[in-house]
Amino acid sequence: MSDELLYLYAIADAAASGAIVAARLTGIDGGRVAPVVEGRLLGATSVVPASEYDEAPLNEHLQDLDWLAPRAAAHQDVNGRLLEITGGIVPLAFGAIYRGPEGVRTLLEARATDFRERLADLDGRAEWIVSVERADDVPAAQSEALRQLEAEIADAPPGRAFLLGKRREDVLREERQLSDAVIAVEALEALEAGAERVYRETLIDDAALAAVARFSVLVDRSHEAALRDVVRGIERAASVRGYRIRLSGPWPAYRFGGLSLEGTLAG
Amino acid sequence: MKEFTPADASLLELVDRLLHKGVVLAGEATISVAGVDLIYLGLNVVLAAVETLERAERRAS
Numbered sequence: 621m622s623d624e625l626l627y628l629y630a631i632a633d634a635a636a637s638g639a640i641v642a643a644r645l646t647g648i649d650g651g652r653v654a655p656v657v658e659g660r661l662l663g664a665t666s667v668v669p670a671s672e673y674d675e676a677p678l679n680e681h682l683q684d685l686d687w688l689a690p691r692a693a694a695h696q697d698v699n700g701r702l703l704e705i706t707g708g709i710v711p712l713a714f715g716a717i718y719r720g721p722e723g724v725r726t727l728l729e730a731r732a733t734d735f736r737e738r739l740a741d742l743d744g745r746a747e748w749i750v751s752v753e754r755a756d757d758v759p760a761a762q763s764e765a766l767r768q769l770e771a772e773i774a775d776a777p778p779g780r781a782f783l784l785g786k787r788r789e790d791v792l793r794e795e796r797q798l799s800d801a802v803i804a805v806e807a808l809e810a811l812e813a814g815a816e817r818v819y820r821e822t823l824i825d826d827a828a829l830a831a832v833a834r835f836s837v838l839v840d841r842s843h844e845a846a847l848r849d850v851v852r853g854i855e856r857a858a859s860v861r862g863y864r865i866r867l868s869g870p871w872p873a874y875r876f877g878g879l880s881l882e883g884t885l886a887g
Numbered sequence: 888m889k890e891f892t893p894a895d896a897s898l899l900e901l902v903d904r905l906l907h908k909g910v911v912l913a914g915e916a917t918i919s920v921a922g923v924d925l926i927y928l929g930l931n932v933v934l935a936a937v938e939t940l941e942r943a944e945r946r947a948s
Contacts, residue, residue: 685898692901696893714905749904848890855888868891874904 625673628716629664629698631735636706637662645701648694656721658728661735664702673717699872708743711872746870748837752807753830755864803863804833807854814850815839819875836875
């Protein structure tokens with residue numbers, strides 16, 4: 621058994637093979653990125669040591685963030701460069717590893733039609749992440765119900781003030797949940813009007829986290845300025861209600877490259 | 888509006904994008920990051936790669 625394995629970053633059109641070789645990209649652990657061509661597709665790969673990347677050590681390493689962090693960054697660096705060089709890739713998730721080029725060719729051949737359709741779908745486009753977050757430094761708008769409760773609390777004897785205080789907490793929480801839901805829907809509608817595809821990501825259910833909603837958005841590279849305008853519009857409406865917006869990109873299509881071709885909306 | 892490039896992404900964001908997404912083949916596992924956030928790791932690709940490896944090895948033998 622060989623002591624070297626092949627790490628697979630992404631699938632691209634075979635026509636980009638020469639450009640990828642010419643770019644002399646450095647991959648994970650310093651390996652040179654090389655295309656493995658099969659038919660009209662290529663897999664962008666680099667050699668990694670079996671001692672680190674065979675199934676058992678890899679599964680162990682995946683739980684070690686100190687090990688994972690620089691390699692995840694290298695994976696993304698390669699895919700970011702490949703996106704610029706080729707104009708469109710199907711990026712793979714971290715950790716697609718093969719014994720050698722034959723395994724990559726088998727994958728490319730077996731899923732050729734699917735990969736070609738995905739590439740056509742992603743060509744000339746990039747993925748952006750739009751996050752709606754609660755801004756701690758901006759107080760949420762005070763409702764009439766809350767103002768009344770606070771006035772009552774100010775005038776009430778201690779026992780009743782305590783109960784009203786509890787009530788106030790409940791109302792605050794309910795109003796915040798409603799406000800979060802409304803802003804998320806407004807952002808979704810604005811993005812759907814301005815982007816080619818939108819996917820609402822599932823969030824970790826944790827009240828302490830600032831994120832209220834997160835969207836993956838696919839846009840043509842020529843429409844990125846328009847996306848920024850849409851996001852600025854969302855922020856104008858959101859900031860007065862105690863939210864801020866983060867925009868991150870351009871990413872290779874990690875989300876949309878992996879979705880079924882029909883499925884554009886979920887979550 | 889704050890705008891970030893992938894090079895500015897936090898580790899959690901990067902790992903979420905790279906391990907939870909990408910071409911999905913099957914299965915996933917959960918790990919704890921710094922004991923706080925739960926994220927889902929795409930061991931799917933590892934498993935799928937293993938399947939491919941097994942097929943390749945069977946062909947070779």
